[in-house]
């Protein structure tokens with residue numbers, strides 16, 4: 678399955694989105710942004726050290742034609758400028774460049790000029806892996822460090838606009854733990870039971886929520902049968918809700934670096950979609966993520 682083709686094929690609007698890039702002086706970021714411009718997905722506003730941006734583009738033969746450059750050499754101020762471009766309506770999307778995730782997210786969460794809403798913000802990853810003809814969604818591997826029960830509920834809710842945008846209107850969410858049975862000593866399993874109960878009581882809508890599941894019986898029907906798990910959704914998860922940022926981030930890196938998976942990521946729940954990939958991700962992951970964020974602008978809400 679070609680993730681980029683799938684995402685791009687679902688973009689209906691022919692109007693380009695305006696993408697504000699915070700600290701744009703990075704080869705992979707500029708490569709992804711210039712490719713997105715060539716695909717007519719975006720017009721870019723590149724905020725950062727102008728001379729460095731031009732130098733990096735020159736070294737890698739990247740054509741910045743059509744982009745606007747704003748010189749702001751200080752990374753914290755570059756994040757502020759890029760966030761304000763979005764919150765003021767001058768740009769539709771935000772993208773992280775060569776800057777620590779937490780620096781950009783602190784700007785995003787600024788109470789006066791950030792991109793907060795009355796909902797939690799969280800990071801959603803879509804990935805495909807060779808030999809599996811299906812999409813997997815995973816959250817949260819990059820923003821919420823140790824979410825408590827009600828934060829996990831909102832993390833699930835933030836995944837739903839992303840699954841909908843990719844054609845899954847009622848996904849199956851697996852609350853992933855270390856084991857598939859509730860163990861009072863493992864908070865994640867108690868949360869899983871509570872989230873599953875909330876969904877059954879209609880407090881989480883638009884998806885099935887089941888758990889606790891271990892990773893194997895969340896995604897493999899055979900593993901679920903082998904363990905005698907009778908839940909009809911066992912082994913069929915579309916969405917993997919991870920217990921904390923470590924588990925989510927490790928799964929993300931394992932899928933990309935070990936399983937040769939393809940990913941696209943977005944922060945959901947903010948006033949606008951935010952492209953936030955790991956600095957180690959290649960330009961393909963970054964381009965896929967820009968395309969996903971453009972697709973998300975078609976959704977009425979971003980979370």
Ligand code: COD
Pocket residue numbers: 778779780782783786793796797798799818819820821822926954955
């Ligand atoms: N959604 C909405 N509001 C939030 C969120 C959220 N996910 N997180 C915090 N807030 C609000 C709080 O309610 C509060 O009003 C304010 O923001 C500050 O909250 P703190 O003090 O808990 O948060 P910060 O500013 O110290 O940190 C927020 C970060 C998102 C920066 C922090 O959680 C973080 O560093 N996350 C991990 C980022 C990271 O390193 N990822 C690496 C993998 S790529």
